Amino acid sequence: MKILVPVKRVVDYNVKVRVKSDQTGVELAGVKMAMNPFDEIAVEEAVRLKEKGVVSEIVAISVGVTAAQETIRTALAMGADRGILVETDISPEPLAVAKILKALADREQPGLIILGKQAIDDDMIATGQMLAALLGWSQGTFASKIDIADGTATVTREVDGGLETVALTMPAIITADLRLNEPRYASLPNIMKARKKPIDIVKPADLGVDPSPRLTTLKVVEPPKRQAGKKVGSVAELVDKLRNEAKVI
Amino acid sequence: MTSLVLLDHEAGSIKQPARSAVAAAEKIGGDVHVLVVGENVGDAAAAAAKLPGVEKVLTADNAAYAHALAEPLAALLVALAPAYTHLLSASTATGKNVMPRVAALLDVQPISDVSEIIDADTFVRPIYAGNALATVRSADSKKVITVRAASFDPIASDGGSAPIEAAAAAEIPSLSRFLGAELSKSERPELTAARVVVSGGRGMQNGANFHLLDPIADKLGAAVGASRAAVDAGFVSNDHQVGQTGKIVAPDLYVAVGISGAIQHLAGMKDSKVIVAINKDEEAPIFQVADYGLVADLFVALPELRAELEKT
Numbered sequence: 001m002k003i004l005v006p007v008k009r010v011v012d013y014n015v016k017v018r019v020k021s022d023q024t025g026v027e028l029a030g031v032k033m034a035m036n037p038f039d040e041i042a043v044e045e046a047v048r049l050k051e052k053g054v055v056s057e058i059v060a061i062s063v064g065v066t067a068a069q070e071t072i073r074t075a076l077a078m079g080a081d082r083g084i085l086v087e088t089d090i091s092p093e094p095l096a097v098a099k100i101l102k103a104l105a106d107r108e109q110p111g112l113i114i115l116g117k118q119a120i121d122d123d124m125i126a127t128g129q130m131l132a133a134l135l136g137w138s139q140g141t142f143a144s145k146i147d148i149a150d151g152t153a154t155v156t157r158e159v160d161g162g163l164e165t166v167a168l169t170m171p172a173i174i175t176a177d178l179r180l181n182e183p184r185y186a187s188l189p190n191i192m193k194a195r196k197k198p199i200d201i202v203k204p205a206d207l208g209v210d211p212s213p214r215l216t217t218l219k220v221v222e223p224p225k226r227q228a229g230k231k232v233g234s235v236a237e238l239v240d241k242l243r244n245e246a247k248v249i
Numbered sequence: 250m251t252s253l254v255l256l257d258h259e260a261g262s263i264k265q266p267a268r269s270a271v272a273a274a275e276k277i278g279g280d281v282h283v284l285v286v287g288e289n290v291g292d293a294a295a296a297a298a299k300l301p302g303v304e305k306v307l308t309a310d311n312a313a314y315a316h317a318l319a320e321p322l323a324a325l326l327v328a329l330a331p332a333y334t335h336l337l338s339a340s341t342a343t344g345k346n347v348m349p350r351v352a353a354l355l356d357v358q359p360i361s362d363v364s365e366i367i368d369a370d371t372f373v374r375p376i377y378a379g380n381a382l383a384t385v386r387s388a389d390s391k392k393v394i395t396v397r398a399a400s401f402d403p404i405a406s407d408g409g410s411a412p413i414e415a416a417a418a419a420e421i422p423s424l425s426r427f428l429g430a431e432l433s434k435s436e437r438p439e440l441t442a443a444r445v446v447v448s449g450g451r452g453m454q455n456g457a458n459f460h461l462l463d464p465i466a467d468k469l470g471a472a473v474g475a476s477r478a479a480v481d482a483g484f485v486s487n488d489h490q491v492g493q494t495g496k497i498v499a500p501d502l503y504v505a506v507g508i509s510g511a512i513q514h515l516a517g518m519k520d521s522k523v524i525v526a527i528n529k530d531e532e533a534p535i536f537q538v539a540d541y542g543l544v545a546d547l548f549v550a551l552p553e554l555r556a557e558l559e560k561t
Contacts, residue, residue: 130353
């Protein structure tokens with residue numbers, strides 16, 4: 001079975017983002033970029049499925065600027081077999097990404113696609129579900145456990161009150177939550193090997209997709225800052241303030 | 250202009266995040282209809298009919314909807330969509346699972362986790378874990394929206410009397426099956442609906458110590474939350490997690506115990522009305538957002554707090 005794993009190049013999660021003074025977005029110039037952490041979990045899961053013999057080939061896909069090849073190389077170093085970069089300078093929205101991935105799925109015919117549950121830049125939490133809709137496939141979002149057997153993916157999902165388990169008819173879409181696994185670090189030999197693995201480069205137009213956004217960003221601002229309050233000297237003082245000053249208990 | 254709000258419901262009542270989503274729909278303007286989907290939804294539909302400002306309650310009662318699977322729910326919403334300009338739900342596990350699927354089927358870019366309604370086409374939403382707020386305008390003819398419940402005061406659960414009508418039956422795709430659920434049992438209020446939240450972090454040191462929070466939570470009628478560090482360390486299960494990758498809460502009182510205040514945690518609780526931090530490290534970033542900070546060893550402070558709360 002072939003598996004596709006889309007990976008997004010985002011601002012590294014350790015970077016404290018700064019809003020640009022002209023309010024057009026956040027500062028990306030000179031900022032460290034990395035693979036979206038939830039996508040790393042998706043790649044790791046795919047590699048584990050390959051190690052178990054469930055998956056025969058892993059294709060890592062990124063939609064974005066030329067430098068997103070580095071993100072694909074990271075996936076290749078973790079164990080993906082080949083890459084596809086869908087090159088565009090537009091920062092594409094989940095709808096466009098889902099259309100691009102659908103076109104690639106039609107071409108590649110995978111049995112499973114695992115994505116991160118959300119990208120930590122736009123926080124849309126949408127691409128996996130949208131791709132499942134366009135393909136007419138089942139979806140198992142926010143997965144913390146995956147079992148593949150007999151044409152069914154059994155997925156344990158993180159829901160508001162705890163966990164829920166669903167059985168998905170395959171082919172299927174799964175989106176990875178934090179607890180699915182802990183991604184490995186690529187070893188130096190594997191990083192070297194990844195340099196020789198192939199990456200195809202295509203354009204959205206080659207796939208018949210117009211990546212133009214549907215949302216116009218009018219402005220991006222910093223959230224209102226909370227004022228630091230006061231220190232209290234004792235538990236008794238704290239309870240007194242909560243009762244008589246804040247009046248919340 | 251008419252909005253349709255998919256309501257989260259449980260045991261015959263409408264959950265608080267869903268009432269916040271209705272509040273958001275009312276801010277958009279126009280009529281507001283609500284949709285109650287599930288199996289044996291009579292009580293929930295009756296509860297929905299009482300929501301003030303709601304013009305109509307649609308119901309879809311079918312065993313196939315019992316577990317809110319995304320595929321049948323999305324097909325239903327798509328079938329109902331032609332009558333509506335806006336489709337909304339709260340950013341709950343169900344809303345986040347279903348609404349993007351609906352949007353793709355309608356060829357619409359969803360607008361996730363909306364925290365403010367500017368007008369019928371323009372919305373504010375947090376990006377980068379709440380470190381920035383983006384104002385976006387949608388060019389789509391229909392808007393598909395999930396609502397950050399903590400940003401909208403929920404409408405009252407009583408006062409309206411809307412008519413209840415069964416929605417026309419829609420196609421029910423059978424792509425997935427519900428096998429089971431392990432839901433955390435708790436007598437306490439749900440995190441996203443609680444007036445008070447008491448959360449522990451890595452400073453709690455282990456899962457057993459987390460029970461030090463129980464009597465305080467009981468006394469305050471609070472939900473118990475946790476930081477991602479505490480969840481990752483295995484002290485408590487993930488459904489307790491408050492933060493960008495967990496639950497977003499905005500209670501009247503948030504008590505952070507042994508939590509340093511990582512950005513990802515702050516993103517989940519900084520809209521709380523009053524924040525209390527108890528931490529022995531006076532440099533901890535949590536103190537920069539706390540209204541009341543107590544620099545103290547939590548293992549000393551918690552028993553004292555319990556005793557103080559029990560005084561009256």
